């Protein structure tokens with residue numbers, strides 16, 4: 001089966017310096033793939049080239065087997081793109097704007113109305129059809145941006161940091177919208193936030209300094225960077241030596257009098273062991289969490305190792 005995206009030895013140079021170098025990626029036809037990287041890693045450059053908005057210096061882009069350089073119109077037909085700065089026209093209403101986008105996508109006249117209706121319904125903006133885009137909140141503007149990316153029913157939707165700048169409620173809403181639109185097509189979605197990618201994606205491509213440093217399933221990534229520390233709050237904590245007696249615990253850090261970070265190796269059921277030790281010994285546990293900051297720390301190590 002042909003993959004929806006194939007990037008072959010993709011490199012790009014802005015004036016004198018390389019922004020991305022020898023990127024090779026293949027993406028299958030359904031599900032969400034996350035492109036994770038810190039600011040300036042090369043996510044937008046890769047996405048802009050993938051969508052035909054920027055010409056690469058070297059390498060090839062194939063969309064559904066079609067070479068973007070050789071047949072750009074045909075290749076772009078299957079792509080919906082929400083760039084980092086959504087191309088919204090503030091003085092148009094939602095309907096006018098989506099009509100304009102559908103026109104750019106060369107949708108036949110008779111198919112336009114139903115396609116716009118479907119995109120609006122999908123994105124939950126049907127009730128704002130006649131509203132000027134400038135009068136929508138950030139979250140709803142982002143939905144309009146996603147609606148223009150799906151109005152021509154593409155097989156591939158590319159979203160460059162779609163949750164950037166949104167408040168927590170809007171982020172949750174846009175996330176579930178992304179999940180929904182990915183049910184019948186491939187979605188590539190970029191972020192610099194690891195937890196965001198973990199929540200949404202079945203596959204992860206990590207990019208640092210313009211190179212892919214990790215490319216596998218989300219499960220493989222989670223196994224690779226499995227947390228190895230736990231943060232807990234005990235109202236009545238024991239001495240560190242007591243905690244070190246628990247099987248698997250290798251290091252104890254008291255962050256405050258009652259806030260403790262415990263490092264462990266291998267043990268999968270460490271939280272259960274700690275909870276039962278706390279009950280047996282009257283440590284009065286208030287909170288316990290696998291340490292997310294440690295996960296981010298490992299993520300940093302992973303990128304520097306591969307670089």
Ligand SMILES: Nc1ncnc2c1ncn2[C@@H]1O[C@H](COP(=O)(O)OP(=O)(O)OP(=O)(O)O)[C@@H](O)[C@H]1O
Nearest residue numbers: 014015019037038039040041042043044045046192
């Ligand atoms: N038009 C440009 N001219 C020169 N250099 C550029 C240009 N656009 C990007 N760069 C540089 O290329 C590198 C990759 O940038 P890119 O925008 O692709 O990264 P990114 O991962 O999307 O980062 P961010 O999340 O901050 O947008 C950076 O070093 C950036 O400064």
